[in-house]
Amino acid sequence: MNTELDNGFGRALSNDFGHLAVTQETKSLRVSSRVFRAPGMENFVASLRGTTSKILLVEDNRLTRIIEAKLVQKVLKVRCDQILHAKGVDEACKHLDDDRDSKSIDIIVTDYDYAQYGCAQKLLEELRTLNYVGPIIMIAAQRFADRPDFLAEQFGDGVCAVIEKPVASEDLADVFGLDTGRILQFTHSI
Numbered sequence: 001m002n003t004e005l006d007n008g009f010g011r012a013l014s015n016d017f018g019h020l021a022v023t024q025e026t027k028s029l030r031v032s033s034r035v036f037r038a039p040g041m042e043n044f045v046a047s048l049r050g051t052t053s054k055i056l057l058v059e060d061n062r063l064t065r066i067i068e069a070k071l072v073q074k075v076l077k078v079r080c081d082q083i084l085h086a087k088g089v090d091e092a093c094k095h096l097d098d099d100r101d102s103k104s105i106d107i108i109v110t111d112y113d114y115a116q117y118g119c120a121q122k123l124l125e126e127l128r129t130l131n132y133v134g135p136i137i138m139i140a141a142q143r144f145a146d147r148p149d150f151l152a153e154q155f156g157d158g159v160c161a162v163i164e165k166p167v168a169s170e171d172l173a174d175v176f177g178l179d180t181g182r183i184l185q186f187t188h189s190i
Contacts, residue, residue: 052082053078053106053107054082054084054104054105054107055072055076055083055084055109056083056086056095056096056105056109057069057072057083057084057086057109057110058088058091058092058108058109058123059085059087059110060087060088062087064111065085065087067165068111068139069083069085071139071163072139072163088119089119089123093126093130096126096127096132105134106134107134107137108127108132108134108135108137109137109138109139110137110138111139111165112138112139112140112141124136137161137162138163139162139165140162140164140165141164141165
């Protein structure tokens with residue numbers, strides 16, 4: 001993927017990701033992100049806003065990580081330097097195993113795709129092995145985010161909040177005009 005696409009994509013998202021407006025020729029999209037909390041977690045997301053919490057974002061697709069990092073910044077009101085990126089479960093475990101990183105990681109954010117493809121259970125098992133007891137936040141497209149109980153069931157008891165992903169992965173090619181060659185990894189997305 002070239003730098004020009006990454007930079008352009010980042011600028012488009014960073015304008016106002018909470019209410020993202022993207023126009024391409026005659027197509028336009030206006031979406032908003034919402035946060036759903038599991039029972040008993042009413043103040044959880046509010047308490048994170050503006051803090052210096054370190055967040056580990058676990059996602060194997062680079063373009064999805066770019067989108068989700070912007071989404072996390074916008075919704076949780078954190079700076080980009082507060083987000084560590086992990087390309088998959090193994091890399092996440094390396095971060096958590098590293099003394100410098102593990103002491104500073106307060107929250108793990110991951111995607112519903114992991115639940116669909118069995119990676120969620122692997123991630124949770126590894127987190128338990130490493131004695132991670134902090135919160136896990138799930139990112140999901142609207143059709144799943146509207147069903148927090150279903151998501152909690154998919155991920156087990158670890159999920160304490162769900163962030164709705166404004167743009168479902170399968171819509172990205174349409175919205176941003178990316179050709180199939182550059183978006184091949186999204187064929188498995190929600």
